[in-house]
Every structure is written in structure tokens, then in C-alpha cells.
Amino acid sequence: MQRTKIILPEDRIPKQWYNIIPDLNGPMAPVVHPGTLQPVTPDDLLPLFPMGLIEQEVSTQRWIDIPDEVRQILAQWRPSPMFRAHRLEKALGTPAKIYYKYEGVSPAGSHKPNTAVPQAYYNMLAGTKRIASETGAGQWGSSIALACQMFGLECTVYMVKVSFQQKPYRKSMMQLWGADVIPSPSNQTNAGRAVLERDQDSNGSLGIAISEAVEDAATHEDTRYCLGSVLNHVCLHQTVIGLEAKQQMDMIGDYPDVVIACHGGGSNFAGLGFPFVADKAAGKDLRILAAEPISCPTLTKGVYDFDYGDQAKMAPISKMYTLGHDFMPPGIHAGGLRYHGAAPLVSQLLDEGVIEAKAVGQVECFEAAVQFARAEGIIPAPESSHAIRAAFDEALQAKEEGKEKTILFNLSGHGHVDMASYDAFFSGKLENYEYPSEAIEESLEKLPKVDM
Amino acid sequence: MQRTKIILPEDRIPKQWYNIIPDLNGPMAPVVHPGTLQPVTPDDLLPLFPMGLIEQEVSTQRWIDIPDEVRQILAQWRPSPMFRAHRLEKALGTPAKIYYKYEGVSPAGSHKPNTAVPQAYYNMLAGTKRIASETGAGQWGSSIALACQMFGLECTVYMVKVSFQQKPYRKSMMQLWGADVIPSPSNQTNAGRAVLERDQDSNGSLGIAISEAVEDAATHEDTRYCLGSVLNHVCLHQTVIGLEAKQQMDMIGDYPDVVIACHGGGSNFAGLGFPFVADKAAGKDLRILAAEPISCPTLTKGVYDFDYGDQAKMAPISKMYTLGHDFMPPGIHAGGLRYHGAAPLVSQLLDEGVIEAKAVGQVECFEAAVQFARAEGIIPAPESSHAIRAAFDEALQAKEEGKEKTILFNLSGHGHVDMASYDAFFSGKLENYEYPSEAIEESLEKLPKVDM
Numbered sequence: 019m020q021r022t023k024i025i026l027p028e029d030r031i032p033k034q035w036y037n038i039i040p041d042l043n044g045p046m047a048p049v050v051h052p053g054t055l056q057p058v059t060p061d062d063l064l065p066l067f068p069m070g071l072i073e074q075e076v077s078t079q080r081w082i083d084i085p086d087e088v089r090q091i092l093a094q095w096r097p098s099p100m101f102r103a104h105r106l107e108k109a110l111g112t113p114a115k116i117y118y119k120y121e122g123v124s125p126a127g128s129h130k131p132n133t134a135v136p137q138a139y140y141n142m143l144a145g146t147k148r149i150a151s152e153t154g155a156g157q158w159g160s161s162i163a164l165a166c167q168m169f170g171l172e173c174t175v176y177m178v179k180v181s182f183q184q185k186p187y188r189k190s191m192m193q194l195w196g197a198d199v200i201p202s203p204s205n206q207t208n209a210g211r212a213v214l215e216r217d218q219d220s221n222g223s224l225g226i227a228i229s230e231a232v233e234d235a236a237t238h239e240d241t242r243y244c245l246g247s248v249l250n251h252v253c254l255h256q257t258v259i260g261l262e263a264k265q266q267m268d269m270i271g272d273y274p275d276v277v278i279a280c281h282g283g284g285s286n287f288a289g290l291g292f293p294f295v296a297d298k299a300a301g302k303d304l305r306i307l308a309a310e311p312i313s314c315p316t317l318t319k320g321v322y323d324f325d326y327g328d329q330a331k332m333a334p335i336s337k338m339y340t341l342g343h344d345f346m347p348p349g350i351h352a353g354g355l356r357y358h359g360a361a362p363l364v365s366q367l368l369d370e371g372v373i374e375a376k377a378v379g380q381v382e383c384f385e386a387a388v389q390f391a392r393a394e395g396i397i398p399a400p401e402s403s404h405a406i407r408a409a410f411d412e413a414l415q416a417k418e419e420g421k422e423k424t425i426l427f428n429l430s431g432h433g434h435v436d437m438a439s440y441d442a443f444f445s446g447k448l449e450n451y452e453y454p455s456e457a458i459e460e461s462l463e464k465l466p467k468v469d470m
Numbered sequence: 471m472q473r474t475k476i477i478l479p480e481d482r483i484p485k486q487w488y489n490i491i492p493d494l495n496g497p498m499a500p501v502v503h504p505g506t507l508q509p510v511t512p513d514d515l516l517p518l519f520p521m522g523l524i525e526q527e528v529s530t531q532r533w534i535d536i537p538d539e540v541r542q543i544l545a546q547w548r549p550s551p552m553f554r555a556h557r558l559e560k561a562l563g564t565p566a567k568i569y570y571k572y573e574g575v576s577p578a579g580s581h582k583p584n585t586a587v588p589q590a591y592y593n594m595l596a597g598t599k600r601i602a603s604e605t606g607a608g609q610w611g612s613s614i615a616l617a618c619q620m621f622g623l624e625c626t627v628y629m630v631k632v633s634f635q636q637k638p639y640r641k642s643m644m645q646l647w648g649a650d651v652i653p654s655p656s657n658q659t660n661a662g663r664a665v666l667e668r669d670q671d672s673n674g675s676l677g678i679a680i681s682e683a684v685e686d687a688a689t690h691e692d693t694r695y696c697l698g699s700v701l702n703h704v705c706l707h708q709t710v711i712g713l714e715a716k717q718q719m720d721m722i723g724d725y726p727d728v729v730i731a732c733h734g735g736g737s738n739f740a741g742l743g744f745p746f747v748a749d750k751a752a753g754k755d756l757r758i759l760a761a762e763p764i765s766c767p768t769l770t771k772g773v774y775d776f777d778y779g780d781q782a783k784m785a786p787i788s789k790m791y792t793l794g795h796d797f798m799p800p801g802i803h804a805g806g807l808r809y810h811g812a813a814p815l816v817s818q819l820l821d822e823g824v825i826e827a828k829a830v831g832q833v834e835c836f837e838a839a840v841q842f843a844r845a846e847g848i849i850p851a852p853e854s855s856h857a858i859r860a861a862f863d864e865a866l867q868a869k870e871e872g873k874e875k876t877i878l879f880n881l882s883g884h885g886h887v888d889m890a891s892y893d894a895f896f897s898g899k900l901e902n903y904e905y906p907s908e909a910i911e912e913s914l915e916k917l918p919k920v921d922m
Binding site for chain 1: 471472473474475477479480538541542545546553557575576577578579616619620638639642643645646647648840843844846847848849884886887889890892893896
């Protein structure tokens with residue numbers, strides 16, 4: 019039998035997260051208070067986050083212990099499997115070897131519980147009673163709902179309206195796990211009401227939903243805020259993916275020439291990529307590639323500058339690749355990739371030239387996802403299809419050049435709850451929407467003037 | 471850390487299926503031709519099945535080799551994990567230990583690919599070009615679509631109309647994997663047209679859909695028929711579940727007092743249960759329990775007699791527990807359990823008193839499924855919730871009696887594609903429909919007169 023699945027025993031779940039900060043080429047830019055435009059202090063963040071997470075956000079320790087209680091829950095689906103895509107390689111006729119790490123085995127069906135669980139845990143430790151958060155496609159929302167359920171916390175999720183409508187099953191999952199789900203923009207917050215006044219039919223965006231959740235947390239004593247991507251501690255928690263993948267590659271005596279993940283806010287990319295960035299820093303020769311949608315081209319058409327994390331300018335300002343906090347991406351089917359900014363850590367690595375980024379169209383992504391599903395069986399989430407598209411392009415280039423190549427990508431989630439998107443694809447209703455450069459320029463004019 | 475997940479290495483995927491026929495207390499009743507009312511010969515079955523499967527259907531060998539090509543594909547999700555439900559035990563406050571084997575890790579999200587893959591394989595070997603089959607909830611239909619895709623066969627699935635409407639995502643999955651999906655009763659077959667003439671608004675049933683698929687296969691030269699449950703070879707293929715479960719129990723030095731699976735046609739029950747029946751035959755003291763819906767109480771309110779496998783009397787006649795081939799179960803949300811009959815193998819074991827059966831209401835099943843999902847994370851398929859309900863009842867009885875007990879049940883699939891059923895449950899729209907005894911009696915009057 020050909021080896022298909024590369025499985026680690028339970029005791030090989032990482033005992034520590036990998037923090038990339040000490041391995042960056044230079045210091046990180048400060049995070050700036052949206053009101054004072056001065057660097058934030060840990061105390062500024064306390065209304066939003068528990069100290070356990072704030073410490074991780076700013077830590078310069080390379081390795082951070084994973085609490086046993088967290089590892090115990092992660093053990094339900096970790097170590098996640100890695101697959102060699104024999105059937106796909108044959109279907110593509112490529113000399114390349116294709117591996118994928120599969121995060122769809124978590125109860126929520128994506129990589130998001132990897133960080134939802136520790137976030138809920140540290141909040142539970144700090145006495146938080148209720149979590150307010152936001153969600154795009156619903157992968158994060160369902161994951162934080164699940165994690166809150168496991169640690170006895172209440173949970174309110176502001177769900178981007180276009181996803182609320184397109185993905186009713188994700189909403190139902192959150193409700194099943196006990197969360198309140200509110201379509202955003204809503205009339206529950208000042209931020210939501212302000213958007214609705216301008217545009218009653220707003221599709222919503224992650225930026226707006228973040229504003230609502232942050233406002234909710236800031237205005238309720240017992241409530242704190244959780245974010246499913248972008249922040250340093252979120253990237254940190256996701257490194258279990260790459261740490262396992264390296265063990266799995268080691269187990270079969272192989273190593274990737276290129277590592278690929280889709281990119282929305284950056285957590286899934288960071289999760290697989292950062293442990294390989296460490297290898298690259300140590301002298302390994304490999305490429306690390308982020309695949310983002312052409313309709314929300316943060317890394318490929320944005321600028322590297324200070325910007326607000328949310329639409330209503332309530333969230334902290336970070337130095338990151340951004341399309342402008344007012345950027346309103348179209349309602350593409352990979353709702354989890356509709357964010358105007360990028361993780362500051364990912365942004366710095368891109369600026370330093372350590373990693374690469376490319377933008378891919380959703381039609382080509384769904385084409386690749388269908389071919390993948392027919393060869394490998396697993397139905398990919400629309401977000402993950404961006405990584406698949408980029409992996410296909412690498413494999414097809416290897417075929418054209420007649421070169422061997424080892425490709426590893428992250429299949430960040432399954433698409434069982436996203437079948438309506440596949441229906442839209444099959445019925446020819448999907449389009450590639452390329453955002454006009456002028457609109458991006460206009461949006462970028464609204465960046466805050468930070469002098470650092 | 472508490473051990474949560476019991477994982478076998480890839481080389482422990484069973485190399486042989488377990489055939490229970492030589493371990494039955496007596497010989498099996500013959501299968502009878504629906505036209506002649508005489509025992510069928512293998513030749514009678516050749517228009518419907520390839521010889522490789524017919525041989526398995528009648529084999530009296532205890533162990534049957536699993537072809538390497540089949541094992542290679544099964545290896546993508548097998549061995550499937552077994553979990554110790556620590557959090558659930560705590561939530562129920564029971565002294566019982568609860569284990570569950572989890573089949574939702576297959577690409578189709580249920581146990582059905584375990585048999586779809588070998589069925590497609592033997593058809594491919596026999597030169598079949600196209601498969602016609604039926605599906606209730608869509609778990610079987612999506613699995614046979616996937617398996618056909620992997621072996622290059624075309625696939626047509628007749629889907630029970632109520633599920634076609636309730637479960638659009640399952641339909642989309644089949645289409646994604648390349649199948650034609652037709653709501654049943656349809657006007658594509660004589661069987662379907664006959665039903666529509668009597669009742670234009672028929673919800674459909676598995677019995678009708680089987681008639682349509684059998685007719686399709688019998689009337690097209692290049693087409694053969696596949697069934698997702700009931701038949702001996704289907705039960706055979708599913709024994710990988712129980713064979714792995716026994717190894718997993720062995721690995722942790724435990725053994726179940728009671729083994730539970732939900733029951734529709736019997737394949738999932740056979741899959742987990744039969745390898746434990748072998749232990750019982752060899753002297754082990756344990757109970758093996760089938761949990762069926764009160765709205766389709768084949769095992770608990772049916773009779774053990776000869777009956778047609780389908781509504782239109784085209785499929786072979788078997789001796790089995792049956793509610794009558796004309797029985798039309800209500801449109802309950804566990805569409806996969808809406809079949810009038812039971813696997814002849816399961817039926818004979820029940821008649822012999824080797825196994826037990828109980829009927830449970832869907833409202834109580836969903837209550838248990840919600841509590842399970844909140845404790846364990848995994849969202850169960852509505853079918854699987856019947857096993858969960860029965861496991862809860864055992865665990866709560868152990869609590870009442872203050873007794874230790876080891877419970878093992880099969881979580882046959884996840885419910886990500888069934889969230890609309892959970893919505894219906896939460897909005898109070900689900901009812902327990904108990905079929906009136908008179909209606910069952912009336913239906914049972916139509917059994918064929920077989921003299922054997």
C-alpha cells in the first residue's frame with residue numbers, strides 16, 4: 019500500500035506554541051491607541067483581553083507552554099492528519115509531490131478551534147463571564163461558540179450579514195453550541211447603527227463586525243472580546259499546525275520546497291507557515307506563500323502602514339498591510355477572507371521579503387476545489403480553495419518545467435456547510451471581482467496619521 | 471492528560487472483513503425471487519450485482535480478504551478514532567464509562583463509504599459503466615457518488631423526495647462528486663410514475679426509491695445497482711468498524727458491557743455489532759442493542775417474515791423484520807432510518823435473541839444530540855442521535871442504580887449537513903410520531919405468501 023495518511027501519536031501534540039517574534043529580522047512596530055495615537059500599554063488592553071492573552075500578545079519568549087487543560091481538548095482532533103495527495107497528483111499529471119495538512123477534523127470543521135480553545139480558557143481563568151466576537155464565514159464564530167460552551171462562558175457573535183444569509187448552517191452550529199448570533203451591521207451597537215444609517219442594505223464586513231463586538235465588550239463589565247485572526251497570540255496558537263506538519267514531514271523523510279496557505283487575517287497562514295519561517299531563518303531553502311482573493315487583495319495591493327483594525331476606529335491601530343479600514347470587499351463566497359488588513363506579523367515578514375503573496379480569483383479557486391474533491395474526496399471550504407488553487411499552480415508549473423517539487427498546503431477546513439457556494443459555482447453565478455485601483459487608493463487616503 | 475482519543479496506526483486497518491454467517495445459530499432463510507417466489511440463484515442477481523459482490527452475499531467463509539485497492543482508499547479515514555467521552559460522562563453525572571467510535575471522519579461524513587468503496591470497486595472490475603442507487607437522508611447517496619467518482623463510474627441517485635427538500639446540501643455533495651440526483655418518486659421509472667399517479671405529493675420512501683433504482687439498473691445494459699444497507703455484503707463491509715473498535719478496546723484494556731448502534735436498514739448496526747456478536751458466541755457476556763425510531767419501528771413492532779425489499783415488489787424477497795413493503799413512514803428528520811425492513815442478518819440475530827432492539831422518539835434523540843454536542847463538540851447526524859439516546863438511557867440507568875458500566879456506541883456520522891433539522895428541533899417543530907398499530911397491521915396484510 020502507498021502511504022496516504024501521515025499520523026502522529028497523541029503524545030506528539032506540541033507541548034509549546036512557537037512565538038516568531040524573537041526570530042523576526044527587526045523589532046515590531048508599536049500597537050497604537052485609536053484615541054490617543056500613542057503606543058498602547060497592556061493596561062489599555064485589559065477591558066478587551068485577559069492578562070494571560072495580553073502577555074502572549076507581547077511576549078518575546080520563543081516557546082510558550084500550552085496549558086494541559088487546553089491540550090486535553092485539542093487532543094480530540096490533534097495531531098491532525100497530513101495526507102499525500104497521490105490521486106490528485108495523478109489527476110494533475112504532475113511530477114510534484116503534493117501534501118496537505120487537514121484541519122477540517124475539528125468539531126467545527128476548521129483550524130479555528132486551535133485558538134478559540136485557549137482564548138476561552140484564559141478568559142475563564144480571568145473570570146470573564148461572556149465573550150463578544152465577530153465572524154465572517156462563520157468558521158471562527160462557530161469555533162468560539164464551541165470553546166465558550168466547553169469552559170462555561172456565554173457567547174455573542176456578530177456575524178457579517180452576507181454570510182448570515184449565505185451560510186445559515188454556520189449560524190445554526192453557533193446556536194447549537196449555545197451562542198447568540200446577531201447579523202452585522204446590527205442596531206445593537208453605535209457602530210452598527212452608524213453603518214445602517216449610511217446604508218440600510220449593507221452586506222457588512224469583518225471590519226464592521228469587529229467594531230460591534232469590540233464596542234459590546236468595552237461597554238459590558240463582565241464581557242471580553244475575542245478575535246479569530248490577525249493578533250499575535252492568535253497566530254501563536256495556530257502554530258500547532260506547522261509544528262505538527264514538520265514532525266510529519268520528518269516522519270516520512272521529506273521536506274517542502276514550497277509551503278502554501280490561504281490568507282484572510284493571517285492566522286491559518288501563520289499556523290502552517292511560521293514554524294517553517296523559523297527553518298528558513300536557520301538556513302533552509304524554501305518558499306512560503308500566502309494565497310489571498312483578488313477581490314480583497316490586502317497583501318498584493320495594499321500598503322504596509324498603520325491602520326485601524328476595524329471600520330469604526332475603535333480597535334487598536336497596527337502597522338500592517340491594509341486596504342484601508344473603510345474598504346468594503348464584495349460578498350465573495352470565501353467570507354473568511356474578507357478583511358481589510360493582515361496580521362502584523364505576516365505583514366512584517368512580507369515586507370522583509372521572507373514570505374511571498376499572490377492573489378487568486380474565486381472562479382479558479384472553485385475549479386481547483388472541485389477537482390480536488392473529485393480526486394481526494396474531501397470537500398474544501400471556499401477559504402481553503404485559495405491554497406488549493408495556488409498549490410495547483412505550483413504543481414502545474416512543475417509539470418511544465420518537468421521538475422520535481424514538494425508542495426505542502428494547509429487544507430484549513432471542510433466545505434460541508436458551504437455547499438450553497440458550490441451550487442452557485444456550478445450554476446455559473448460566481449464571478450471574479452477585481453477591486454478597482456482607484457477605489458483602493460481612495461480607501462487608503464483615510465489611514466490614520468501615526469508618527470512612529 | 472486523560473486519554474481522550476484511541477487511535478490505531480494505519481497498518482491496523484483490518485485486512486479481512488468478518489462474515490457472521492458461519493457464526494449464526496442456524497442456516498439463513500433463502501432469498502426469494504419476487505416473480506417466481508422460488509429461491510434466487512446467483513444468476514438471477516447478475517443483472518443487478520457483479521459476481522464479486524454476489525459471492526460475498528452468499529459466502530460461508532468467516533473471513534474475506536479486503537482488496538488492497540479498497541484498503542488504500544479506506545486508509546484516508548481509517549482506522550477511525552474511538553473516543554472516551556469524559557466530558558459527557560461528567561455532564562450526565564454517570565458512573566458509566568462511555569466510548570464512541572466515530573465514523574464522521576470519512577469524506578462523506580458517515581460510515582457509508584466503508585461499503586460504497588468496495589461496491590464501486592467490484593463493479594469497476596466487472597466492467598460496469600454506471601451505477602443506479604437510492605438514498606434516504608443522502609448519506610448513502612453521497613458516499614456512492616464519491617466511490618463511483620474514485621473508480622471512474624457514472625452514478626445516478628434516486629433521492630427520497632422529503633430528504634431532497636430537507637437536505638439540499640447532501641444533494642449538492644452528490645453533484646459535486648459527479649452524480650445525477652433525481653428526487654423520488656420520479657417520472658423516470660414505471661415504479662415512480664405508479665406512485666405519483668396514486669399520490670402526486672408523495673414524500674417518497676426508501677422502499678420506493680429502491681424500486682426506481684432497481685428498475686433503472688434492470689432496464690439499462692451497462693448499469694448495475696448498489697444498495698447502502700440491508701444486504702449481507704453491505705453488513706460484511708461495515709465490519710471494519712467493529713473489528714477496529716475491538717482492537718481499540720483491547721489497546722486500553724477495556725471491554726463494553728453494552729454495544730449500541732442506530733438501526734435503519736442495519737448496516738451501521740452490523741458494522742459495530744457483528745464482531746461483538748462473535749465474541750458473545752464465544753462466551754463473552756455483553757448486550758448488543760439496536761436503536762430505531764418509534765416512527766419506523768421495524769425491529770420492535772414489525773414481524774419476522776418474508777417480504778419484498780422495495781415498495782414496487784421488484785427487489786428480492788427476504789426473511790426479515792418488516793413493517794410491510796407498503797409501509798410509508800412519516801418524514802422524520804433521520805431520513806436514513808426510514809426503511810420498512812431490516813437486514814436479514816440482523817433480523818435473524820434478533821429472532822434468535824442474540825441482540826436486542828428498542829425504539830426511541832426523535833425529540834428525545836435531538837435532546838440527547840444537543841447535550842452530546844455541547845459536551846463533546848461533535849455535532850451528530852440525526853440518525854446517530856438514536857444511538858446517543860440509547861447510550862444516555864443506559865448511562866442514566868447506571869447512575870440510578872449506582873453501578874459501573876462500560877458503554878460503546880457508534881457515532882455513525884456528523885450532522886454538519888443536517889443543521890436544518892436542529893433548527894426545526896430548537897424552534898419546537900419536531901414531534902414524536904408513533905405509528906398506529908392498526909396501520910402497521912394493515913400494511914402487514916400485504917406480505918407475499920412464501921412457503922418455505
